[in-house]
Amino acid sequence: MEAARALGGLDLRILGRHILPNCLSPVIVQGTFIFAAAVLGEAALVPWLTLFPGAAIMAGILGLNLFGAGLRDLLDPKLRGVHGAGREA
Numbered sequence: 001m002e003a004a005r006a007l008g009g010l011d012l013r014i015l016g017r018h019i020l021p022n023c024l025s026p027v028i029v030q031g032t033f034i035f036a037a038a039v040l041g042e043a044a045l046v047p048w049l050t051l052f053p054g055a056a057i058m059a060g061i062l063g064l065n066l067f068g069a070g071l072r073d074l075l076d077p078k079l080r081g082v083h084g085a086g087r088e089a
Contacts, residue, residue: 004014073079 001014001018004018009017
C-alpha cells in the first residue's frame, strides 16, 4: 500500500485495486459459513413450530371424539337397552 501511495495512487484506487481483492475471498468464505449456520438454526426451529401445534390439534380432536362417543352412548336408544340388559344379567 505504501508503494502504491508513493507512486501517486489515490486512496479509492488503492482500496479498489489492492485491498478489496485480497479481502473478498475471506468474506465470501465467512458468508457461506454464516449462511450454513442460519440454515441449521432455522431447521432446528422446525420441530418446535410443528410439535406443539400438532399436539394441541391432536388433543382437541381426541377430546371431540370422546365427547361425540359419550353423546352417542347417552342419546342412542338402541344402546340404552344394551347397557340396561348387561346390568340385569
